[in-house]
Amino acid sequence: MRIGLITEGGYPYVSGDARLWCDRLVRGLEQHEFDIYALSRTERQEDEGWVPLPAQVSRVRTAPMWAAEDDGAGYGRRARRRFAEHYGELAAVLCAGGLAEAPEDGSALEADRFGNALYGLAELARDEGGLVGALRSEAAVRALERACRSRGALRAAREARVPDLLTVAAQLEHALRPLSLDWYEDDGLGAADLCHATSGGPAALSGLLAHHFCDVPLLLTEYGVRLRTHYLAAPDASPAVRALLATFHGRLTAEAYSRAALITPGNGHARRWQERCGADRAKLRTVYPGMDASRFADVGESTDCADPDSLVWVGRVEPTKDLVSLLHAFAEVRKEETKARLRIVGTPAGSEGAAYLGHCKALAAQLFPDEAEGPHTVGDNPVSFEEIGDPELLSLADAYASGAVTVLSSVVEGFPIGLVEAMLCGRATVSTDVGAVVEVIGGTGLVVPPRNPRALAEACVALLRDPERRERLGAAARARALELFTVEQNVAAFHGIYLEIVSRTPVRRVVLDDSGDPLPFAVPAEAHVPGRWTERPHGLVARGGPARPQGAPVRATTIPATGGAR
Structure with missing residues (x-):
């Protein structure tokens, strides 16, 4: 079948959100044909180019959400x-x-x-x-x-x-820019058997318009509920601005949920949000993100531990990760386990993350003054700050292998990718109860309340003192991750969902002959099989909406996919 994959700030851009997930999905479903419709978020994102595209991507059409050009259309x-x-x-x-x-x-x-x-x-x-x-x-x-x-x-x-x-x-002008695109014709999204919007907001709006104009069924995937982001955004705006924009995004989300054939949240936390925002429970199919388990196979299948006294934190350094509470918790751990060490492995997320990293380094030096070389440096300090690629940590798997227990201390979390990676590495985990953590862990790790350093410390000490328990939890965690969170299960789930939607969707395309009458058997079953089995007879046109009298008002590009980066 032919899939119109609609992304916003994501695939196929090199710096796109959920880029890996979309790329693995497209590559895993090589029996289908994909057209990519990508809304870019910034000019820099466009300049950085695309990831290499597989052969099953027939074409890519792009349009910027960061700029809109008035086409000068004069309304009568x-x-x-x-x-x-x-x-x-x-x-x-x-x-x-x-x-x-x-x-x-x-x-x-x-x-x-x-x-x-x-x-x-x-x-x-x-x-x-x-x-x-x-x-x-x-x-x-x-x-x-x-x-x-x-x-x-x-x-x-x-x-x-x-x-x-x-x-x-x-x-509103920014949010409604997809209305002005020329994607909704028979040679665009109207040619797809299914539209798959990979997020809410503008991507879902484009899918809604394809459904409205061309009756193309819509599948909506949300690994993070876009409406929740809008509710939390712009806290300094006036009450009038917040109220009007919240209503708009709420209505748009409800419309997308209502028109979508199926909705696939990435976890139970997102699913509950969708239900509260109007999604029909009968339309929901939870599909967990797929991880590449092969990257962690060597570590996961080994029982060796580089340092049985080390705790490891891995992720992007930013305030929501609450490394301050983790450092205070580790100070309590050191009182009970004097040999314990904490390895913080990650890169700062932007300027805010860099400032937060500096604050955490200063706090580590303050909490362990006798072991630091200076007020703002960490030398023999039991807390080390490292990045992937350092001599001792050449890969992500090496980071998890460097310690006995992996810790997650976040106060805000969606789907905890780092936690799944630790599980694939067979590591026992201590996590805060935020987002989808409990759902992901499923009893294979210890969970404590967020912003509670004492509880976090007690859980870490309990696992550091009990190597047999660590080994049991790590083995159970790896088995759970291999069952639920691999690329293979993700691709298989979406393949089944694609077939379910298309199987209950009536034939939409009606081919007309020269006199304007329907032409029977003009689109045979072979047309839905990958490959160029049929060619439309000369002079026949598909029934659709009227052609646009003027050019696309928002700058858009149509670029055939060549299997490589742009």
Whole structure:
């Protein structure tokens, strides 16, 4: 079958989020044909290029989310009236507030109004050209203002000032950029048998439009719930801005959940969020991320330990990892186990991570003053800060093999990839109870409350003193990881889901002859088998929407995949 894989800030870009997961999925399903539709987040991401692409990727179409170019489409009176109607309706729904989380909340009508307004804007963009200029216009701001001042609007919306309205209008223009793309024709996403959006937000919106215009079924995968990110974003924004944008993203998420054929959360934590945000439980299929177990096979199958007195932390250095609590916990561990050492292996995440790393090094020197060479350096200090590639840690597997117990001290975590890596290495683990940790561990490690150094220390001491228990937990952890979290199980799950969706989707393409009548058997079954089995007869056209009268308003590129980096 032909899969339209829609990504945002991800595959096939070298620095893309979830790049490895998508690449493994595409390579693992070589019996299918993939078209990649990629929304880039930054200009730098585009400049860095793509990863090498396998032969089953037929083409790649890209468009930037970081910039939008007005195509200069001049709307006539009728088009301006259509825009005012649909955008005004969208603004009215946002100012009414509420989320379509459950049928009993009485918001089904509001959900229909939101969907009608959204698709009305998309149809306007398809018929008349892009929406960039219209969404940035004074008319859009005035429509928001009228909705905010209308009777029955949210209190926070009624209190919106001009700067708030300008901010909301700009954010809506950014979020609605996929409406202006030319991806939704028969030679684009309309040619796919299935659209697979790898995240919520803009990627899911593109899948919604393919479903609306071409009846292509939508599969939505979320390893991190995008709506939760929006709720936590912009804490310094005014109440009006937060309320209006939260309603918009909530409505868009509910619409995607409603229209998707199936939804695949990456863990139970994400699944519970999706259910609270309106997802139908019958549509949910939990599919865990797939890890390359072969990288850790040598360490996992060996019972040797480089240092039975060492604790190891591996990951990106940033405040949410709460290394401060880990250092305080290790100070308690040293009181009980004087030979214990702590190895912190990771690289800082941006400037904030670099500053946090400096703070942690200073704290380590302060907590162990008699063993440090200076106030801000770590020499013989029992805490070492290292990176992958150091002489003693040439690989990620070597990092986990360097200690007896792997520790995770995060206060915020989605799916704990580092924890799964430690499990594949057969290491006993001590983790904080955040995100999907308990679900991943499944009883094969110790779990303590977050921000509790004393509990963390007690769990670490218990495992350092009991090598037999460590060995039992490590073996059980490796067996669990091999059963649930490998690339093979991930690919097999999605292969089955693809077949399930397509098997219950009616044939959509109707081929017409020269007189405009349907042509029977024009798309035989062989057309769905990988390979060039059929060629469309000359002069026949597939039934679809009208051709765009003007060029794509958002700068987009279509580049045939050549199997290599751009």
